[in-house]
Amino acid sequence: MKKRQIIKSRKLWIIFTFLTFSVMSVSVMVTSFCLLVAFERGLLSPRFGISAFAPFSVTSIAVATVLSMFVSRAMLYPVRDFSDAAKRISKGDFSKKLNENNLIEEIASASKNFNLMMTELEKLEGFRSEFAASVSHEFKTPLGKIKGYAELLREGDLSLEEKENCINQIVSGVDKLNAMSEKMLSLARFENQQIVLNKSKFSLDEQLRQCFLLFETRWSEKEIEPSFELEEFDYFGDSNLLSHIWTNIFDNAIKFTPNGGNINIELKKEKRYAVVTVFNSGEGIKEKDISHIFEKFYQVDRSRNDRGSGLGLSLVKRIVELCGGEISVKSELGRGTEFKVYLPLSEI
Structure with missing residues (x-):
């Protein structure tokens, strides 16, 4: 296979050299013909004689041959470089970078774009490997928990309690696996989605109330005091x-609010945005954790028994971006955390 590729490369070089040589030879012959006409018409001094044409032609052809070899090598080098890089990509090697300093603008531009593509592919491959490792790690904990308790049940020497x-x-372990799987599927779906299709008019303040009420059992058990400042629109x-x-934001807020704590939800219009705090x-x-909080599988406190999948806030950020909005977070140790979502107000 390698021998065949070398033969093809040499064949291409020979053809390119022959074409370059042919063009230069024709140029030499045309120049010689012009000189001959000039001699015959007395435009050049006779002392240059016809005998001067032979060495002139031979020298010109020799120079043309050498130049054509160098030119063909220089012209074909980027092509070979592209081919080599493409082979490396097919084997999962993204380290090869092309030389962007080429005198031919089109080749330099193509090399630059190719390098950008290689960089993005390298990042994507890194993300894929990291994602696979993270998924494997996160699934091991609930699976190990399920297996451990199942083995205890199989032993049979247990009280009813x-x-x-x-x-x-x-x-509980199955529920966690199910929730994690659903979030992973949602995240994958939203990452591949580019536009929001199913738009309709609805009451945003009412939606916020209803979503928070879904967690009533949890925040009631913790005796959390919720407060609402919702502009109606x-x-x-x-x-x-x-x-x-x-x-996802409410789930996160309730989880990290201590017993007897409070949660404040605010909605208002600011210029061209609906702002939810x-x-x-x-x-x-x-x-040190704030800059990583929206990363997939990132856990602020891994010692907690009720820690989540680390996917909720990644999902939130992606959906906010999909809607053309922004999300920010600020926190003060010993006081609490504030999430702010900015959603653009569309013209209906």
């Missing part, structure tokens, strides 16, 4: 997409 606890723990967008934003009292987030 212990059996009930094992079953509850298994159900209709929003034109995809209500299903936006509900994913609110449920969600504040929860609590420990807050460390500065």
